[in-house]
Amino acid sequence: MIGDEVVNLSRLQFGLTALYHFLFVPLTLGLTFLLAIMESVYVMTGKQVYKDMTRFWGKLFGINFAMGVTTGITLEFQFGTNWSYYSHYVGDIFGPILASEGLMSFFLESTFVGLFFFGWDRMSRVQHLSVTWLLALGTNTSALWILIANAWMQHPVGTEFNYQTLRMELTSFADVFFNPVAQVKFVHTVAAGYVTGAMFVLGISSWYLLKGRDIGFARRSFSIAAAFGLASILSVIVLGDESGYTDGEVQKVKLAAIEAAWETEKPPAAFTLIGFPDQDKQETRFALRIPYVLGLIATRSVDEEVKGLKELRQSSLAHIRSGQTAYWALEKIRAGDLSAPVRAEFEAHKADLGFGLLLRKYTDNVAGASEELVQKAAADTIPCVGPLFWTFRVMVACGFTLLFVFVMAFYFCATRVADRKRWLLKLAVWSIPLPWIAAETGWFVAEYGRQPWTISGVLPTHLSTSSISAGDLWFSIAGFAFFYTALLVIELYLMLKYVKLGPSSLYTGRYHFEQPAAALSNPAA
């Protein structure tokens, strides 16, 4: 058995490094597309300001992209360093997805990012524009692969356990690729990235407009961001990935936990807008409920039911008992008993083997575990409701605030009065952090809500770690804390410096700090 400390520290490290990495990813996803749009306008109209926009926002993109690359390698390493049993157990499915991401996406984005920055004078306009679009394609397909991988952890399909190799093996690549959970997750996540990019450009442009600097440049940037952002935030909300939560048992548990749905209701279920979930009593106090809405969101129907946590726990209990039988048969087979009844028993129960493995947290004698331990394992299958309930609502609140910002920005842009609406410009500046808060809370919901599993229903988290010591983990966590803190300070310093400098950082002679009157206040001087 693996010590709780190693498991908890491994989770902490992965959670922190993944959330940290995702500070940079959504901006990359959004900005590459915005750069491609700006450059397309430049190539179509020939107006220099659009080239300057591409180059200036490109500079900020570059500062962010470097951090994305730096922190991305960490995640690939960590599957091997910290989750080695996971890597052995599901590498057959998870590995090819990551390798495909490298082959199809990382090469694309990393090769063309170099040409984006260094190729302006070395190729034709159309060639450079193609490079920028390929860069955007690279970053976006990268998100596709990683969400296919993540969706497989949430809802493992196209795979089965092989008792000869003691691991999960691929049975259908198409099932893994076309996993329905992956589809919704991909659209939801990249659209959230577009919102991040749009909010970044909108907010910073608003700040220039408030300062009365580089008006023409800022106004055009504002317009593009407003239109792109409105389309994106609508996609995020309409295609919210809650609809993916009805596929698979563990996803259902997550949905019920997010909504603090303790009981199964007659469909369509009511939506709890706000309330105080109480895990021990299995009820939600002071709940403000809106009839029918949850059923509609979650099942897209009026007659399918949304299962409550109490019922889901009972169903886990049945799976665990079946998993005990699978584990018993597997031990027999491993000891060399390949008789027909044992194998038949294994085949009949192997889908629940993962539930049997939940007991390994408490005992090595899975097959003969006491009723008390079985009940404990069943209780483990229900995640802690409070944090999920609240983070989900923070995410949704950010989403709707952003919808308001982009609707207003788009409306006043269309009526050509946006730069006179100072309240809107201020709101846009203050809204810059919202997409990040939404993205981070969204990931928290998706991953914390998957507990106690790394692979839903297949592999419990506490079995997935490497056989390393807590000392090893403290070493690595200290290293990450040191490097990531230092790098964040440096990154923010550079980012703010270049934001303040604005398009004057291009040294074209056309912008604010390069005009004689402003030269004295140049922060770069």
Next chain:
Amino acid sequence: MFDYETMRVIWWVITGAVATGFVLTVGFDFGIGALLPFVGRNDVERRVVINTIGPTWDGNQVWLILLGGAIFAVWPAVYATLFSGLYIAMLLVLFTLFFRPVGFDYRSKLDCPKWRNAWDWGLFIGGAVPPILMGVLVGNLLVGLPFHLDGSLRSFYDGSFFGLLMPFPLLCGVIGVLACVFHGAVYLSCRTEGAIERRARRIALIGGLVLVALIVLAAAWVILGIPRPEILSMAGPGAPSNPMAKTVDFSGSWLVNFQAHPRMFAAPALAVLGVPAAALLAGSGRAVAAFAASSVGIGGLLWTVGFGLFPFMLISTTDPRSSLTIWDASASHLNLQWSLAITLVFLPIVLLYTQWAYRVIWGKVTEAEIVKGDHTLY
């Protein structure tokens, strides 16, 4: 498509090809990073050096990511055992790699000598430390690692970080960093002119000659001083992957594959001929020919190690049966087929646009160019 056994061999070859891509591209980036503070004696010179790899280093680094991804995908047991076993070493590689992306991008974004000098030394660490550690790692692959698998195929590492730093692996660490520095100096002499080019040529000449001597020394050490495992019995090259179904002892010979397939001697021959040839070509100013020769030489070195180890991937010294071979550590047959199909479609596309990118940026990076592109170049 092919049977399981053939697929495993194909994937051993592809993994070797990806490793070659990594060593030949990231290799010169590492080397140039390690040389940066020494071949560039002032800010403009250092920027010339950085900009020879500025547009392409990121694309190159994907070979490293892909190598990790390919091992994860196709040899998951190797990935799990190696990365978790060498936990501290892997994290040191990771932490030192951190200096590169931000170093390249951030260094010239502020016009402050202290800032720039600090990043130059960061790029030095990011260029010098990973190849040393990777060389030490290769040395330990030959010596074997202390690990064992339990009944559920969970791997346990029985050694420590300092246990990796034995004399032979340390020699390999020196070879690793020297090979990168040599290869980097050759590349630098292709892409620079004047004083930097002269310095690069000299480093390539001396570095290449020392490198080939060390390679010969290491080869002799391996053959004479390091026991090689041998598979006594196993489930069969087409059997499901389970390392515990074999018996292994240390009675083997490193030359066994070469004697069975004499054509494999081409790899060590290319190594010991290519490296000095590249050194002499670089010394006499024929930079592009020198780069071709150093690529062949370093590629030959890598394949020499591979042929020597085949079919072993990770050798266990504490429980030889737990050693991982291509016959018992691979992914499933279906996985290998899908991975092959994806690779055959996409790798040629990658090679196509990579060579296009190099064509676009090719040419000597000059000091005049740096001064002119003060605010756009790295």
